[in-house]
Amino acid sequence: YFKAFTKQFTTGENYQGADRELQTVRQMMIDFLQNHSQEVRPPACPPLDPVWSSDITSLFDKNSHHYTAIVFESNSSYVGREVILDLVQYENIVVRRALNSDKAFLDKLGVPSVPSCYLIQPNGSHGLINNLKPLRSFFSSYLKSLPGVRKKLLLPLQLPAQENKEEGTEIKVWKEFDKTKLYMADLESGLHFLLRVELATHKTLEGAELKTFKDFVTISAKV
Numbered sequence: 001y002f003k004a005f006t007k008q009f010t011t012g013e014n015y016q017g018a019d020r021e022l023q024t025v026r027q028m029m030i031d032f033l034q035n036h037s038q039e040v041r042p043p044a045c046p047p048l049d050p051v052w053s054s055d056i057t058s059l060f061d062k063n064s065h066h067y068t069a070i071v072f073e074s075n076s077s078y079v080g081r082e083v084i085l086d087l088v089q090y091e092n093i094v095v096r097r098a099l100n101s102d103k104a105f106l107d108k109l110g111v112p113s114v115p116s117c118y119l120i121q122p123n124g125s126h127g128l129i130n131n132l133k134p135l136r137s138f139f140s141s142y143l144k145s146l147p148g149v150r151k152k153l154l155l156p157l158q159l160p161a162q163e164n165k166e167e168g169t170e171i172k173v174w175k176e177f178d179k180t181k182l183y184m185a186d187l188e189s190g191l192h193f194l195l196r197v198e199l200a201t202h203k204t205l206e207g208a209e210l211k212t213f214k215d216f217v218t219i220s221a222k223v
Contacts, residue, residue, distance in 0.1 A: 001032050004042035030081050046088055048081050051096045053105040061124040067093040069143050072106060073115040075099055079136050080115065086140040092148045117142070191220070 002012045015032075017024045034048040041047075051070070059068055069087075071080035080097025087095045100106055100114045109118060110127075115134045120126040132138045143149065177183070205213055 001029075003036055004045075005040050026082070027078050030078055030085070033085075034081065044088065046084055047096070048084060050080075050099045053098070053102050056096075056098060056118075059120050059124075060126055063124055064120075064122050065092070067122060067143070067146055067149065068120040069093060069095045069139075070118040070120070071095065071097045071115055071139065072100055072111050072118060073097060075101075077115055079134070079139065082136045083117075083139045083143070086136070087143055089151055090144060090149055091152045092150070093143055093146065095143065115139075 001015060002010065015028060017028050030048070033042075033045050036042070036045075056070055069083075071083055073080045080095075084095045084097065087093055100111075106114075111118065113134070117129045117132060117139045118126065119129050129142060132142055199213075202209070
């Protein structure tokens with residue numbers, strides 16, 4: 001894991017979870033982001049900490065230019081944070097999470113169980129999203145389908161303009177590649193694809209296939 005805004009050289013921090021299951025790795029990555037955001041949050045990472053009931057009620061009956069979705073969940077649930085990260089690349093919607101610790105507040109909003117998704121419309125009206133299975137995929141799909149919610153346009157990275165030097169700015173011309181030559185980058189790319197992508201599609205290599213692969217490795221090592 002590489003922390004944002006690291007000024008010193010680092011090879012990253014190596015973490016090993018309890019197992020290699022996808023869900024465990026995903027939750028570990030979410031913990032990294034949430035813990036790191038308390039120091040200096042990476043610009044693209046939204047707030048992952050739960051909001052208070054007073055923060056939610058302050059949004060009621062107020063006009064806004066976007067939807068606000070609140071995922072109510074238990075303290076051990078990751079659904080809210082997963083949905084927040086799912087919607088990072090979408091505009092006209094803000095997703096937050098809240099815990100089910102304030103039972104009276106949940107009863108007031110008519111939230112019978114968690115996880116549940118509560119939606120505040122741009123005009124301030126609000127209510128529970130009914131008939132949704134309490135799963136990340138259902139919450140995220142529904143929110144992405146709301147009118148006006150769409151993927152953000154990713155603008156090209158704007159680099160700061162260089163100051164013109166007195167002797168003038170030198171214009172670098174792209175180098176034309178000689179198509180008759182073989183470049184090391186192409187060899188490395190080809191080997192990477194063969195070993196990491198194509199070979200990975202085979203669960204096992206036996207017999208003639210295994211011999212062919214051994215011969216290929218031997219020749220590659222020699223040349």
